[in-house]
Amino acid sequence: MMEKIRMTTPLVEMDGDEMTRVLWKMIKDILILPYVDLKTEYYDLGLVHRNETDDAVTVESAEATRKYGVAVKCATITPNAARMTEYDLKEMWKSPNGTIRAILDGTVFRAPILAEGVTPYIPTWTKPITIARHAYGDVYKNTEMQIKKGSKAMLKVIDENGSEESEMIYDFSDSAGIIQGLHNKDKSIEGFARSCFNYALDTKQDLWFATKDTISKKYDHRFKDIFAEIYESEYKSRFEEAGIEYFYTLIDDAVARVIRSEGGFIWACKNYDGDVMSDMVATAYGSLAMMTSVLVSPDGIYEYEAAHGTVQRHYYKYLKGEKTSTNPVATIFAWTGALRKRGELDGISGLCSFADKLEKAVLKTISDGIMTGDLAAISKLTNKRTVDSETFLNEINTRLSNSL
Numbered sequence: 001m002m003e004k005i006r007m008t009t010p011l012v013e014m015d016g017d018e019m020t021r022v023l024w025k026m027i028k029d030i031l032i033l034p035y036v037d038l039k040t041e042y043y044d045l046g047l048v049h050r051n052e053t054d055d056a057v058t059v060e061s062a063e064a065t066r067k068y069g070v071a072v073k074c075a076t077i078t079p080n081a082a083r084m085t086e087y088d089l090k091e092m093w094k095s096p097n098g099t100i101r102a103i104l105d106g107t108v109f110r111a112p113i114l115a116e117g118v119t120p121y122i123p124t125w126t127k128p129i130t131i132a133r134h135a136y137g138d139v140y141k142n143t144e145m146q147i148k149k150g151s152k153a154m155l156k157v158i159d160e161n162g163s164e165e166s167e168m169i170y171d172f173s174d175s176a177g178i179i180q181g182l183h184n185k186d187k188s189i190e191g192f193a194r195s196c197f198n199y200a201l202d203t204k205q206d207l208w209f210a211t212k213d214t215i216s217k218k219y220d221h222r223f224k225d226i227f228a229e230i231y232e233s234e235y236k237s238r239f240e241e242a243g244i245e246y247f248y249t250l251i252d253d254a255v256a257r258v259i260r261s262e263g264g265f266i267w268a269c270k271n272y273d274g275d276v277m278s279d280m281v282a283t284a285y286g287s288l289a290m291m292t293s294v295l296v297s298p299d300g301i302y303e304y305e306a307a308h309g310t311v312q313r314h315y316y317k318y319l320k321g322e323k324t325s326t327n328p329v330a331t332i333f334a335w336t337g338a339l340r341k342r343g344e345l346d347g348i349s350g351l352c353s354f355a356d357k358l359e360k361a362v363l364k365t366i367s368d369g370i371m372t373g374d375l376a377a378i379s380k381l382t383n384k385r386t387v388d389s390e391t392f393l394n395e396i397n398t399r400l401s402n403s404l
Helices: 018-032 047-052 056-068 081-086 096-104 186-203 219-242 251-260 271-285 312-319 329-346 349-367 389-403
Strands: 011-015 040-044 070-073 107-112 129-134 143-147 151-158 164-172 177-181 206-211 246-250 265-269 291-296 302-306
Touching: 011 056, 011 329, 018 312, 018 329, 018 389, 040 056, 047 056, 056 070, 056 096, 070 096, 070 329, 096 291, 096 302, 107 186, 107 271, 129 186, 129 271, 143 151, 164 177, 186 206, 186 219, 186 265, 186 291, 206 219, 206 251, 219 246, 246 251, 251 265, 265 271, 271 291, 291 329, 302 329, 329 349, 349 389
Parallel strands: 011 040, 011 070, 070 302, 129 265, 206 246, 206 265
Antiparallel strands: 107 129, 107 291, 143 177, 151 164, 291 302
């Protein structure tokens, strides 16, 4: 029996909900605890405990992440009206991810996990495409109004001295309508830019950024200008030294280029664009359960998670005592990402090596034809065998233990 790998600094561990919470414990018990003397500062972000603490636990977990620098998070429920009743909630608590992103001022990077036998729907994509989503403002923090016929809508700004500036949005003299007010902050855009540039250097990948500045000549153009200014003044020489490129283009041109590309780059998008494009990219690569997600702050704080939800349908089957073939790969890679980053920051090469070997064991299991139902449905392997989640994890462990 090998000696367990020792950690010096804890990870922040954020537990979650439903089927992913079940898988979370199984992953730790089968794949991590036998090999790593795991140190974590644990926070239960399950909906029951968030409700008990009036969501204070989410804020506490984010503050702990700021303190320790690396966190790993299980998928969590963002409640809707049905969940209010199901969990007897005090109120419709906000998305934990949104709360954590706001506290850490982070950018979300999502990248697919490529496995032999699972072919992307776009066959030229032989390398991962990482979507960097600016997780602040835009339509997610908008102000909306319905407008009566005969009304005039104005955009008005009052500066700190009380001076007013206004522009006509539209004269609704001929029809009722709607308006929407969006905002963003230079500070947040600057943080987004630095997170993207740092992550590109960290992963040694080219960085693309795309907006529609030809139409949005002030709002989108501000993003373009801030990226350009920061790149030229802080990152250009570092990119050249690393042999990577920063590239700006219009969002519609970027879409055309992405489809024709082989992948292998980071695509930075504004909030709404990133929300949409990350799901498009995930689906085109084959499965949302094969999509990693890492929140990176401008000052180098990392929070790793899977990009998918809590797999509610499988959880209800699990509660009935049925076996489920739920794909745990993205959640495993959240753990390996966090362990690797902790190892890098603390100079523990054994932790980095373990993370690498665990990821290789996962991919070897799939390429050997052993996989969960979602992958079996799209895999072109002829020798594939669909297994339940626990069997899949045990098969991974067999390959992992052989590599250590």
